[in-house]
Amino acid sequence: MELTRENSRAMIYYDYRSGLTQKQCVDRMISAFGNEAPSKTTIYRWFAEFQRGRVKLSDDFRQGRPKTAVTQENVDAVRKLIKEDRHVTYREIQATLDIGMSQIQIILHEQLGVKKLFSRWIPHSLCEEQKAARVTWCVRTLKKFHAGFSNAVYNIVSGDESWIYAYEPETKNQSRVWVFENELKPTKIVRSRSVPKKMVATFVSKTGHVTTIPLEGQRTVNAEWYASICLPQVVSELRKENCNRRIILHHDNASSHTAHRTKEFLEQENIELLDHPPYSPDLSPNNFYTFPKIKNKLRGQRFSSPEEAVDAYKTAILETPTSEWNGCFNGWFHRMEKCVKFGGEYFEKQ
Numbered sequence: 001m002e003l004t005r006e007n008s009r010a011m012i013y014y015d016y017r018s019g020l021t022q023k024q025c026v027d028r029m030i031s032a033f034g035n036e037a038p039s040k041t042t043i044y045r046w047f048a049e050f051q052r053g054r055v056k057l058s059d060d061f062r063q064g065r066p067k068t069a070v071t072q073e074n075v076d077a078v079r080k081l082i083k084e085d086r087h088v089t090y091r092e093i094q095a096t097l098d099i100g101m102s103q104i105q106i107i108l109h110e111q112l113g114v115k116k117l118f119s120r121w122i123p124h125s126l127c128e129e130q131k132a133a134r135v136t137w138c139v140r141t142l143k144k145f146h147a148g149f150s151n152a153v154y155n156i157v158s159g160d161e162s163w164i165y166a167y168e169p170e171t172k173n174q175s176r177v178w179v180f181e182n183e184l185k186p187t188k189i190v191r192s193r194s195v196p197k198k199m200v201a202t203f204v205s206k207t208g209h210v211t212t213i214p215l216e217g218q219r220t221v222n223a224e225w226y227a228s229i230c231l232p233q234v235v236s237e238l239r240k241e242n243c244n245r246r247i248i249l250h251h252d253n254a255s256s257h258t259a260h261r262t263k264e265f266l267e268q269e270n271i272e273l274l275d276h277p278p279y280s281p282d283l284s285p286n287n288f289y290t291f292p293k294i295k296n297k298l299r300g301q302r303f304s305s306p307e308e309a310v311d312a313y314k315t316a317i318l319e320t321p322t323s324e325w326n327g328c329f330n331g332w333f334h335r336m337e338k339c340v341k342f343g344g345e346y347f348e349k350q
Contacts, residue, residue, distance in 0.1 A: 005057075006057045006058060008029070008037075008038045008042075009057040010057060011029065012025055012029075012038070012043055012046045013046070013050055013057070015028065016046075016047055016051075017050075022040075022043055022044045022047045025043050025047070026040050026043050029043065030324065030327065031323060031327065033327075033331070034289075034324070034327030034328055034330055034331035034334075036331055069099040069100060069103035070106050070107055070111065074097055074099060074103070074107060075107050075111045075112065077096075077097055078093055078104070078108065078112065079112055081093055081096060082112070082114065090104055090105075126279060126344065126346070130277075130278060130279055130344070131343060131344025131345060132344060133277045133278065133344070134277045134279075134280055134283070134344040135339065135340055135343065135344040136277075137275070137276070137277040137280075137283075138277075138336035138337070138339045139340060141274070141333075141336060142333065142336050142337065142340070145333070147333055147337070148329065148330055148332070148333030148334075152246075152248065153206055153329060153333075154207065155245075155246045155247060155248045155272075156205060156206065156248045156249075156250055156274060156329075157203050157204070157210055157234065157238065157248065157249055157250065158203065158204055158205070158250040158284065158286060159201055159202065159203040159234065159249065159250070159251045160201070160202065160251060160252065160284055160286035160287060160291075161199055161200065161201045161202075161215075161221055162200060162202070162286070162291045162295075163197045163198070163199055164197060164198050164199075164200055164295075164298075164306060164309050164310050165196070165197045165306070166195055166196045166197065166302070166304070166305060166306050166309050167195050167301075167302050167303065167309075197306050198214055198215065198306035198307065198309070198310055199214070199215040199220075199221065200212050200213065200215065200310055200313070201213045201221070201226075201230050202286055202290055202317070203234050204285055204286065204290055204325060204328070205325070206325060206326055206328075206329040207322060207325060207326070208320070208322050208325045209317045209318060209320065209325070210237055210238060211233060211234055211237045212310075212313070212314050212317065213229070213233055214307075214310050221254070221256045222256050223255070223259030223260075223261040223262050226256040226257065226259075226261075226262055227259070227261045227262045227264070227265040228261075228265075231249075231262070231265055231266075231269075232265075234249075235247065235269055235271070246272070247271045248271075248273075248274050249266065249271050249272070249274065250274040250276065250285075251276065252280075252281075252284060253275070253278055282339075282346060282347070283332070283335055283336065283339065285328055285329065285332050288331075288332075288335070289331070290317070290328075293320075294313055294316045294317055294320070295313070297316045298312055298316065
């Protein structure tokens with residue numbers, strides 16, 4: 001069953017009428033739907049709506065806004081910003097061009113035809129070959145692991161890399177504060193491109209976080225580091241108690257992951273490989289769950305160094321309960337089913 005907005009609002013209304021608190025509702029939704037659950041902000045907002053007497057679950061009609069800022073000059077400027085930094089945010093675009101958010105959305109989605117998926121701008125449309133590859137992988141993986149119900153899922157370890165910044169600005173909702181009529185609105189600070197950062201590789205499983213390994217002494221991941229430093233630490237952690245433990249490694253098709261040196265190591269350690277379809281961050285547990293969830297907890301905090309930020313990142317991961325990792329992996333297989341249902345298309349907004 002697809003979790004539509006009306007479905008989720010009906011469940012929130014049920015919890016509200018049952019006398020549950022907003023937090024209890026949040027916990028129940030996450031437990032049932034994992035990353036597919038509505039956000040905490042959404043749940044709290046609908047509790048407030050119901051308290052005001054609202055019973056309608058569908059969206060209210062909203063009048064459109066003028067497109068006066070949608071000029072060719074601004075379209076070209078946004079295109080340039082995206083090409084320079086694929087992780088550029090709405091707020092950074094707004095701060096650079098000084099135009100409204102609704103106009104930015106029109107430029108991005110109607111003029112440029114892009115959308116943002118897991119903090120990275122990607123082509124709006126996949127070609128038929130790419131969609132077919134996604135469907136083929138999902139069907140094969142669903143069959144191999146019995147739609148996520150096979151015990152072999154507990155042997156899967158999924159890994160990926162990401163930057164950890166010494167400062168990551170708060171989201172719009174996180175930065176909201178109460179102000180009086182005579183007070184100035186607080187200024188939203190945008191992260192500078194010069195903020196120190198450190199690359200980490202994070203590996204997770206259905207039972208929890210396995211390990212996070214910082215990239216030391218270099219800025220980019222290569223096959224030598226991945227196969228001789230990173231993966232040996234992962235294997236050592238997994239086989240501490242059982243040196244013959246079965247390991248199924250899932251990672252994307254980055255060059256360091258597919259290099260001959262890496263393949264040699266996996267064969268030497270008798271590690272099975274679960275490959276990954278190209279252009280599919282929405283089908284990677286770290287991309288749709290770990291990185292956005294954990295980094296969100298660090299937003300607004302200023303760390304003295306990227307190393308301190310990495311330590312805070314590790315602490316936040318370790319504080320994540322086992323039930324959430326279980327929900328993450330259950331949600332992973334649910335995503336595969338959705339990918340098949342939508343013919344390989346990106347399904348985040350479906």
